[in-house]
Amino acid sequence: MSAEQDPVKLMKQEVGRAAAARVQSGTIVGLGTGSTTAYAIEFLGDRIKKGELKDIKGIPTSFQASVLAKQYGIPLTTLDEVDRIDIAIDGADEVDPQHNLIKGGGAAHTREKIVDALAEQFIVVVDSSKIVDRLGSTFPxxxxxxxxxxxxxxxxxxxxxxxxxxxxxxxxxxxxxxxxxxxxxxxxxxxxxxxxxxxxxxxxxxxxxxNGLFVGVTDLVLVGEVVDGKPVIREL
CATH class of the missing domain: 3.30.70.260 (ACT domain)
Structure with missing residues (x-):
């Protein structure tokens, strides 16, 4: 099965795209870490190339995020240079019904927490396997x-x-x-x-x-799932 047809990969791309679509021109964007967030970074780069997004600056939460941002043409800045972060997009390893998270599967949770907690709006992008009734059920x-x-x-x-x-x-x-x-x-x-x-x-x-417990910082969760072989995105 080619990557284009892989429903899970397509679904992660669609969740990333849905998050990237919420970013507006003239904003400072926290760039999270992980596979789904990587697609959001890619689509932000696409929007910049197409001229849909202007005057964006990214603040990466990891070496991975900064490499991807450079690859996709997103200008980067630092926390020293800005007085706000308008929106942050990041993944999670678990999400509970109160939108509390466990993060840190990629060992970037310290920088992620600094950036995500500063953001006016923090959007979490996950697939439905990350939704749990109680934190710690599947992930340390x-x-x-x-x-x-x-x-x-x-x-x-x-x-x-x-x-x-x-x-x-x-x-x-x-x-x-x-x-x-x-x-x-x-x-x-x-x-x-x-x-x-x-x-x-x-x-x-x-x-x-x-530590990787993120309590009371999440504003919106975008959840992707594969239904009948097609990607479906819902908001939590």
């Missing part, structure tokens, strides 16, 4: 940790009832290193009853930089 909570604090942080997390595991590289010997030069601990919790409290508690452990 990623925690970015300063390397020297690894062992004490893991002990503190165990005391909170979490099962911590150091994230290891794929096709790389040793641990995953974030864009900030830190490590990621993936933590499985039996149940996350209060994501907002847990987010604060984890971040209060000395040596933790940031």
């Amino acid at each position: 909570v990623p925690v970015e940790v300063i390397p020297l604090a690894m062992t004490p942080v893991m002990r503190a997390i165990e005391k909170l009832g979490g099962k911590p595991e150091l994230r290891m590289g794929v096709k790389k010997a040793g641990p995953v290193i974030t864009d900030q030069g830190n490590m990621v601990i993936d933590v499985k919790f039996d149940s996350i009853d209060n994501p907002g409290e847990l987010e604060k508690t984890l971040n209060n452990i000395p040596g933790v930089l940031e």
Whole structure:
């Protein structure tokens, strides 16, 4: 089956396109990380090329996002240069009914949280497999940790009832290193009853930089699914 006909890929493209369509000229756009957001970045580039969008500046949340933005002709800026972010588009690993998220499957959640939380409007793009009744049902909570604090942080997390595991590289010997030069601990919790409290508690452990619980930041969720072999997009 060619990529053009692959319904899942088509659906991710359509969700990305729907998000990119909401961006207006003259705005600062937070550019998220991951496969669905990559399509949104591509379609933003298309809109700029066609002259539909003018005077856009992107703020990337990761090395991946900045490489894609350059590839698709989106001018980039930094948080030092701007006084606002109008809209941010990003993916998620889980979305609960209150629009709280777990993010960080790509280890970019610290920069994502900084950018997404600053945005006037934060749009999450996902496929329907990411929708859960409760956070933590399918995905661990990623925690970015300063390397020297690894062992004490893991002990503190165990005391909170979490099962911590150091994230290891794929096709790389040793641990995953974030864009900030830190490590990621993936933590499985039996149940996350209060994501907002847990987010604060984890971040209060000395040596933790940031965790992948995003509570109360999402404005809109665009969900893609494949129905009868065709992509369908709905708003949550």
